Amino acid sequence: MIRFEDVEVVFGDHKAVSNLNLEIQEGEFFTLLGPSGCGKTTALRSLAGFIEPTAGRIHIGGRDVTRVPSEKRDVGMVFQNYALFPSMNVRDNIAFGLSVKKVSKAEQRKRVDEIAERTGLAASQLDKNVSELSGGQQQRVAIARALVLTPRILLLDEPLSNLDAKLRVQLREQLKQLQHEVGVTTVYVTHDQEEALTLSDRIAVLDAGRLQQVGTPEEIYDRSATAFVCRFIGESNRLTPGILSRLSGTGLDATAESYVRPEKLQLAGADDPSPAAAGLTGTVVERTYHGSHSVYEIAVDDATLRVSVPASASARRWDAGETVQIGVDPAWVLQYPAA
Ligand SMILES: Nc1ncnc2c1ncn2[C@@H]1O[C@H](COP(=O)(O)OP(=O)(O)OP(=O)(O)O)[C@@H](O)[C@H]1O
Numbered sequence: 001m002i003r004f005e006d007v008e009v010v011f012g013d014h015k016a017v018s019n020l021n022l023e024i025q026e027g028e029f030f031t032l033l034g035p036s037g038c039g040k041t042t043a044l045r046s047l048a049g050f051i052e053p054t055a056g057r058i059h060i061g062g063r064d065v066t067r068v069p070s071e072k073r074d075v076g077m078v079f080q081n082y083a084l085f086p087s088m089n090v091r092d093n094i095a096f097g098l099s100v101k102k103v104s105k106a107e108q109r110k111r112v113d114e115i116a117e118r119t120g121l122a123a124s125q126l127d128k129n130v131s132e133l134s135g136g137q138q139q140r141v142a143i144a145r146a147l148v149l150t151p152r153i154l155l156l157d158e159p160l161s162n163l164d165a166k167l168r169v170q171l172r173e174q175l176k177q178l179q180h181e182v183g184v185t186t187v188y189v190t191h192d193q194e195e196a197l198t199l200s201d202r203i204a205v206l207d208a209g210r211l212q213q214v215g216t217p218e219e220i221y222d223r224s225a226t227a228f229v230c231r232f233i234g235e236s237n238r239l240t241p242g243i244l245s246r247l248s249g250t251g252l253d254a255t256a257e258s259y260v261r262p263e264k265l266q267l268a269g270a271d272d273p274s275p276a277a278a279g280l281t282g283t284v285v286e287r288t289y290h291g292s293h294s295v296y297e298i299a300v301d302d303a304t305l306r307v308s309v310p311a312s313a314s315a316r317r318w319d320a321g322e323t324v325q326i327g328v329d330p331a332w333v334l335q336y337p338a339a
Pocket residue numbers: 011012014015016034035036037038039040041042043191
């Protein structure tokens with residue numbers, strides 16, 4: 001459906017995107033994820049047709065659109081700052097693209113009413129000025145304005161990042177449901193890993209303009225392809241040489257850069273049967289309660305490991321100073337060639 005082929009974007013002497021190769025399937029919710037400045041917006045804007053790549057090709061639906069102007073690519077775009085027309089009411093904002101296309105007034109009305117309902121905008125809001133709406137409502141208007149034109153592709157650049165945390169989660173769920181209903185191929189840009197994990201069918205992780213990994217959220221999180229991806233996504237414990245030497249005989253490479261995520265470790269009391277094939281013994285330094293889970297900091301030799309334990313009716317708890325066993329399943333240890 002969408003293909004980036006060796007796409008490169010250079011600004012002056014800075015390579016914002018290097019040799020990007022990606023394939024995005026029809027109907028997919030695809031996310032570009034990475035830290036600030038890694039080239040996410042640049043990649044998205046080249047797909048939208050706002051930036052011409054310095055090298056490489058971009059295809060949409062089998063057609064080479066590399067030199068095709070934005071308005072002929074059939075893409076809808078939603079920006080972080082909404083970019084609505086402040087002097088127009090909600091209805092006119094949503095209908096803007098339709099009126100440019102000379103769609104009849106009656107048809108405009110019908111389509112705006114339909115899309116407003118789908119995007120969760122009440123009929124009473126349509127006659128308001130956009131400046132009277134909250135941030136969340138304004139972003140719904142921006143999404144409605146893009147979708148009313150039934151684009152082949154919906155592009156969203158950090159659409160939720162200006163909203164407060166609670167609204168962000170709420171709108172995130174609605175956006176996912178909307179995308180599911182409408183079925184439009186969606187390319188989403190964010191630097192928020194949780195947003196990427198919860199929304200996406202697949203994620204591409206970028207670092208300094210270079211693609212690090214493409215995969216499902218589970219693949220990205222559980223099977224991070226590079227140490228960068230492992231450190232960027234979620235939390236992880238770096239295993240020191242001392243800890244690795246204690247895990248000898250498990251098939252792990254003691255010279256590799258090694259990580260394990262806090263919830264992949266198992267805790268047990270000092271006298272309990274060993275919780276996993278390989279184990280470490282340590283002392284609880286601190287326990288932090290998070291409601292749904294607790295995080296233990298455990299001193300093992302010269303290292304401190306974080307272990308996350310889900311809350312449950314039967315979950316045992318350990319206090320600072322207690323000796324515990326940490327079960328390590330080598331299958332969950334992520335290893336990378338030493339830098
Ligand atoms: N028009 C431009 N002219 C010069 N340099 C630019 C331009 N646009 C982006 N850059 C540079 O290219 C790099 C990638 O920028 P880009 O906006 O794509 O990053 P991003 O991943 O979207 O970051 P953020 O999360 O902060 O939005 C940055 O170093 C940026 O400074």
